Amino acid sequence: MIAEAEVRAHLDALAKPRGAMGRLEDVAVRLALSQGWIDPETRPRQLVLFAGDHGCVDDGVSAWPSAVTGVMVGAILGGRATSNALAAAQDCALRLVDVGVAGPRTTDAPAFFRDARVGDGTASLARGPAMSVDAFEAAWAVGADEARRAVGDGAAVLIAGEMGIGNTTPAACLTALITGIEADAAVGRGAGADDAVMAAKRAVVAGAVARARGEGDARAAIAGICGYEIAAMAGFYAEGARAGVTLLIDGYVATAAALVAERLAPGTARAMIAAHRSAEPGHAAALAALGLAPMLEWDMRLGEGSGALVALPLLDSAAALLRDVARLDAIGVGRAD
Ligand SMILES: Cc1cc2ncn([C@H]3O[C@H](COP(=O)(O)O)[C@@H](O)[C@H]3O)c2cc1C
Numbered sequence: 364m365i366a367e368a369e370v371r372a373h374l375d376a377l378a379k380p381r382g383a384m385g386r387l388e389d390v391a392v393r394l395a396l397s398q399g400w401i402d403p404e405t406r407p408r409q410l411v412l413f414a415g416d417h418g419c420v421d422d423g424v425s426a427w428p429s430a431v432t433g434v435m436v437g438a439i440l441g442g443r444a445t446s447n448a449l450a451a452a453q454d455c456a457l458r459l460v461d462v463g464v465a466g467p468r469t470t471d472a473p474a475f476f477r478d479a480r481v482g483d484g485t486a487s488l489a490r491g492p493a494m495s496v497d498a499f500e501a502a503w504a505v506g507a508d509e510a511r512r513a514v515g516d517g518a519a520v521l522i523a524g525e526m527g528i529g530n531t532t533p534a535a536c537l538t539a540l541i542t543g544i545e546a547d548a549a550v551g552r553g554a555g556a557d558d559a560v561m562a563a564k565r566a567v568v569a570g571a572v573a574r575a576r577g578e579g580d581a582r583a584a585i586a587g588i589c590g591y592e593i594a595a596m597a598g599f600y601a602e603g604a605r606a607g608v609t610l611l612i613d614g615y616v617a618t619a620a621a622l623v624a625e626r627l628a629p630g631t632a633r634a635m636i637a638a639h640r641s642a643e644p645g646h647a648a649a650l651a652a653l654g655l656a657p658m659l660e661w662d663m664r665l666g667e668g669s670g671a672l673v674a675l676p677l678l679d680s681a682a683a684l685l686r687d688v689a690r691l692d693a694i695g696v697g698r699a700d
């Protein structure tokens with residue numbers, strides 16, 4: 364393992380003025396520390412997309428019906444979604460896991476698809492616990508399993524993405540519960556909620572967060588307001604961090620899963636690099652609670668791992684800086700700074 368001071372000293376010795384690559388140097392430091400080496404890798408990289416449905420959609424929290432989750436699963440399997448296009452552009456392997464979609468199961472799926480359903484959509488968190496602690500742990504284990512498989516295949520950087528209509532509602536609940544911000548401050552427009560949907564979403568989140576705050580056991584509180592895909596992402600992060608790879612964190616939903624991972628597996632956040640701050644208003648507080656500074660603030664608000672894929676070339680640049688730049692003394696120049 365290396366210390367931050369060693370990485371900074373290495374960066375300061377390179378053929379450039381000290382600190383001249385600005386915040387890319389901070390990213391390089393986090394990247395090196397996440398893997399424990401001065402010359403971290405960013406290839407191969409793997410995006411695992413976890414899909415699940417949410418009972419609270421029946422309570423009016425999304426502009427879209429739950430059926431769109433299954434349609435998008437089909438689009439991803441057909442290689443036609445934003446995540447497919449960006450993953451291909453960034454040379455990132457993509458895998459899709461159905462951890463809790465409602466409706467018919469996908470058959471004839473390509474080899475990168477895994478049916479690991481823990482349930483057919485969650486129960487509505489507006490009316491009671493979204494899932495049992497047992498179901499939460501089963502979904503967590505699906506994600507942990509995926510991280511183990513990806514690391515076994517050599518991945519140096521892991522990205523978790525999600526597809527699940529309604530999932531910015533559990534993300535808001537988890538953010539409010541774990542960071543302590545007001546429920547209202549955690550609620551945003553998700554995939555395009557209008558004012559009427561926003562009013563319903565605010566009421567649902569306020570009620571669910573109040574219930575979760577009254578629950579004594581942390582795991583039960585989290586399970587009650589979680590989603591299957593979010594629980595799987597949390598398990599994915601916890602296992603990836605344990606295995607010593609870098610976790611590139613996407614948007615608001617991915618960060619809610621990161622909060623869950625850090626709460627239940629403390630230390631996981633050390634492996635995380637925040638790709639971006641999404642347009643969702645609660646995202647900044649979620650990142651701050653994890654001690655993460657986002658690389659991009661581009662108002663992206665899609666999910667599917669898309670923002671992490673957009674930011675991936677920045678990690679490649681940070682790795683190249685650490686690995687491929689000569690030292691100033693090696694080119695015969697003394698330091699003036
Ligand atoms: C066509 C389409 C593709 C998406 N890809 C990701 N999301 C994103 O939007 C959803 C969350 O927003 P909300 O909580 O407002 O429903 C999730 O499926 C998330 O992955 C999508 C949403 C739609 C509609």
Ligand SMILES: O=C(O)c1cccnc1
Pocket residue numbers: 531552553554613614615616617641642643663664665666667
């Ligand atoms: O930031 C996100 O993760 C996000 C925002 C809107 C919709 N889905 C995901």
